[in-house]
Amino acid sequence: MAKHSAQSVELVGVIKHFGSVAAVDGVDLMVQAGEFVTLLGPSGSGKSTTLMLVAGFERPSAGEVRIGGARVDHVPPYRRNLGVVFQSYALFPHMTVAENLAFPLEGRGAGRNEIETRVTGALARVRLEGHESRYPSQISGGQQQRVALARALVFDPPVLLMDEPLSALDKKLREQMQLEIKHIQRDLGITVIYVTHDQGEALTMSDRIAVMNRGKIAQLGTPEELYEHPADRFVADFIGETNLIALVLGRVDGGEADAATSCGLRLRIPAPASGSAGAPITVSIRPERVTVARVAGSEPGKQWHDGRIEEVIYLGEMRKYRLRVGEIGLIAKEQTRSEGGGFAAGERVAVGMSVADLGLVRGSA
Ligand SMILES: Nc1ncnc2c1ncn2[C@@H]1O[C@H](COP(=O)(O)OP(=O)(O)O)[C@@H](O)[C@H]1O
Ligand SMILES: [Mg+2]
Structure with missing residues (x-):
């Protein structure tokens, strides 16, 4: 043999x-x-x-x-x-x-x-x-x-x-x-x-x-x-955990575009390959790419929104936050550090998202 x-x-x-x-x-x-x-x-x-x-x-x-x-x-x-x-x-x-x-x-x-x-x-x-x-x-x-x-x-x-x-x-x-x-x-x-x-x-x-x-x-x-x-939405959801945000496309300029949720929360996103103003689109951002801070930062390419911590889930190596930003709910994850830190439920925070971390996915959120 x-x-x-x-x-x-x-x-x-x-x-x-x-x-x-x-x-x-x-x-x-x-x-x-x-x-x-x-x-x-x-x-x-x-x-x-x-x-x-x-x-x-x-x-x-x-x-x-x-x-x-x-x-x-x-x-x-x-x-x-x-x-x-x-x-x-x-x-x-x-x-x-x-x-x-x-x-x-x-x-x-x-x-x-x-x-x-x-x-x-x-x-x-x-x-x-x-x-x-x-x-x-x-x-x-x-x-x-x-x-x-x-x-x-x-x-x-x-x-x-x-x-x-x-x-x-x-x-x-x-x-x-x-x-x-x-x-x-x-x-x-x-x-x-x-x-x-x-x-x-x-x-x-x-x-x-x-x-x-x-x-x-x-x-x-x-x-x-x-x-x-x-x-697509299915893969984004099935592999790891993700935030899916339903948006309406606004003005496209160069590599980026404006978009807004149905209640008017505005986001900068990567420009979609196709689609004109008014088109519905969905973006995905991983929880570990959502930054939670006491005050907004000033890194280029990163946008900040006012948010509020609704729930803190302690996972050992990670801390998971359920956040509210305007009318949308988001999940953020951060590494826990030895010196403690972290945020508590009810705190008002700044929520940061880089344009590059917002991925366009097929299918509605
Ligand atoms: N021998 C079979 N007779 C009838 N339906 C089947 C048979 N094997 C699988 N199916 C159906 O085909 C689909 C896919 O099944 P399967 O390949 O076992 O999925 P998975 O392994 O991903 O769970 C299911 O709807 C299942 O009910
Ligand atoms: Mg099987």
């Missing part, structure tokens, strides 16, 4: 209907060989179905799936040779750890010696040496997920598919496993398509993230691109 080098995965115009439901509704996605791409979205957005189409457990209603550049429409799942770790794809309870790992190798006709070498190597990779003869019930949930990962990797697949593999684990273990999976992926140079509804997980692990909404890819980009330049 040869070691497979990483392969690309491509979806072209893929649609999958279940009855009248379009679970996947026209997905185009090119995952490069060796890349870690995450499908991120809320429950029901079509992530698992997309993965099933790649794995071959579902057939597309329209469009093509290509692995390593070749169409695989008529290739059954086991011939696609992909490693899979699904939340529901549990270990065989009546088999030891070693037998679980040997299973996909036996199916591929590997010999005794090769099986032993590979099982030992795969267990070392997930740091479970010495657990060969345990049964799944005799190891922890985190260790079981490691074994499932080792089983998916034991035949050196060119592509690894993972569907919410960590969702049953507690937060600490989940975060540790996220980094471990990422390191294993880098070491092996394997292509990974990973599914999660957890944006923190996606940001931590991915080279690129495809944000899914209602069977479509709302935006595809690096974690930084998605966070800094969300294309």
Whole structure:
């Protein structure tokens, strides 16, 4: 059994209907060989179905799936040779750890010696040496997920598919496993398509993230691109926390424009690519980009408004403020400092926003 080098995965115009439901509704996605791409979205957005189409457990209603550049429409799942770790794809309870790992190798006709070498190597990779003869019930949930990962990797697949593999684990273990999976992926140079509804997980692990909404890819980009330049309201809201402000466009001059809320609060914003005075627009600003101060500053490009603190939420490393500026509500976040400081509910403050931090997004607020 040869070691497979990483392969690309491509979806072209893929649609999958279940009855009248379009679970996947026209997905185009090119995952490069060796890349870690995450499908991120809320429950029901079509992530698992997309993965099933790649794995071959579902057939597309329209469009093509290509692995390593070749169409695989008529290739059954086991011939696609992909490693899979699904939340529901549990270990065989009546088999030891070693037998679980040997299973996909036996199916591929590997010999005794090769099986032993590979099982030992795969267990070392997930740091479970010495657990060969345990049964799944005799190891922890985190260790079981490691074994499932080792089983998916034991035949050196060119592509690894993972569907919410960590969702049953507690937060600490989940975060540790996220980094471990990422390191294993880098070491092996394997292509990974990973599914999660957890944006923190996606940001931590991915080279690129495809944000899914209602069977479509709302935006595809690096974690930084998605966070800094969300294309629409859905992405801005789903990745991190954000303030969305509904405005009516005023005069555009050069790179900037005037805009106002329906109650007349005026803001300077980056000029939109299109749209004339009177057009409705939405801007997004991240809470950590909203400055709260006792008095307005004078940095160029930054505008200040009078505001009032409505609520203070202490989050440990951060303090979160619910603010009122005119008729709009905003969330601001600031780093907590050792010398205390911070503002109290009811205080009148100056609220600063840089023009450059106000991003235009599609869709209404
Ligand atoms: N086997 C199926 N039969 C009927 N509907 C399905 C099936 N699988 C998924 N769906 C529907 O397709 C949509 C997308 O589901 P899914 O891909 O599981 O989303 P996600 O993994 O993002 O939660 C949902 O509306 C779901 O109910
Ligand atoms: Mg799912």
